[in-house]
Amino acid sequence: QSALTQPASVSGSPGQSITISCTGTSSDVGSYNFVSWYQQHPGKAPKLMIYEGIKRPSGVSNRFSGSKSDNTASLTISGLQAEDEADYYCSSYAGSSTFVVFGGGTKLTVL
Amino acid sequence: QLQLQESGPGLVKPSETLSLTCTVFGGFITSSSHYWGWIRQPPGKGLEWIGSIYYSGSTYYNPSLRSRLTISIDTSKSQFSLKLSSVTAADTAVYYCARAGTAAVGTDFDSWGQGTLVTVSS
Numbered sequence: 001q002s003a004l005t006q007p008a009s010v011s012g013s014p015g016q017s018i019t020i021s022c023t024g025t026s027s028d029v030g031s032y033n034f035v036s037w038y039q040q041h042p043g044k045a046p047k048l049m050i051y052e053g054i055k056r057p058s059g060v061s062n063r064f065s066g067s068k069s070d071n072t073a074s075l076t077i078s079g080l081q082a083e084d085e086a087d088y089y090c091s092s093y094a095g096s097s098t099f100v101v102f103g104g105g106t107k108l109t110v111l
Numbered sequence: 112q113l114q115l116q117e118s119g120p121g122l123v124k125p126s127e128t129l130s131l132t133c134t135v136f137g138g139f140i141t142s143s144s145h146y147w148g149w150i151r152q153p154p155g156k157g158l159e160w161i162g163s164i165y166y167s168g169s170t171y172y173n174p175s176l177r178s179r180l181t182i183s184i185d186t187s188k189s190q191f192s193l194k195l196s197s198v199t200a201a202d203t204a205v206y207y208c209a210r211a212g213t214a215a216v217g218t219d220f221d222s223w224g225q226g227t228l229v230t231v232s233s
Contacts (some may be wrong), residue, residue, distance in 0.1 A: 021220050034215040051219035093215035099171045100160040100218050
């Protein structure tokens with residue numbers, strides 16, 4: 001059982017927007033602005049898409065955005081494209097004892 | 112361009128110690144702006160943070176693995192290493208090494224190795 005809760009799957013049609021949630025607790029997501037989001041295609045290493053909750057690394061499309069409300073962080077992908085189909089994972093800092101926790105992952109299907 | 116490469120045995124027997132090394136190319140392992148970490152992914156499952164290390168040698172471990180885990184760094188070889196003792200089949204996974212920024216012990220892994228599958232089996 002993962003420390004952060006994500007929906008197992010989401011889907012959307014090309015051009016649409018989707019949002020993936022990542023629910024934690026007041027000990028992790030709720031207390032720190034250190035949520036990251038990763039995209040992982042089959043057989044590949046994860047790729048950082050969002051860090052510190054809302055920041056995009058250089059080279060990541062501005063179609064990807066992050067937000068947070070209380071204990072839940074969210075990743076929104078606008079203008080869905082076929083290449084966005086992948087698994088997405090969130091992670092969060094969880095304090096000086098636990099440090100880093102991941103969500104269980106969400107499979108995005110582009111219909 | 113920064114590259115990370117994992118190396119080590121792909122097969123480990125139960126109860127033995129899993130040892131992996133990550134070599135850093137094209138970057139400075141002594142950078143004060145980064146942490147170096149290990150993440151694993153059992154086949155068909157999600158990601159699990161194993162632990163991270165700073166160039167100074169400070170280590171940060173997943174509490175669930177701490178009793179079996181040692182992460183070390185050799186700056187002269189641009190390498191950091193993972194040792195996980197008393198392994199079982201549950202430790203079978205693809206093991207990734209990665210680099211993170213210094214915010215909050217490095218939750219933002221921005222460069223990853225390609226991963227190496229380690230199978231625990233007799």
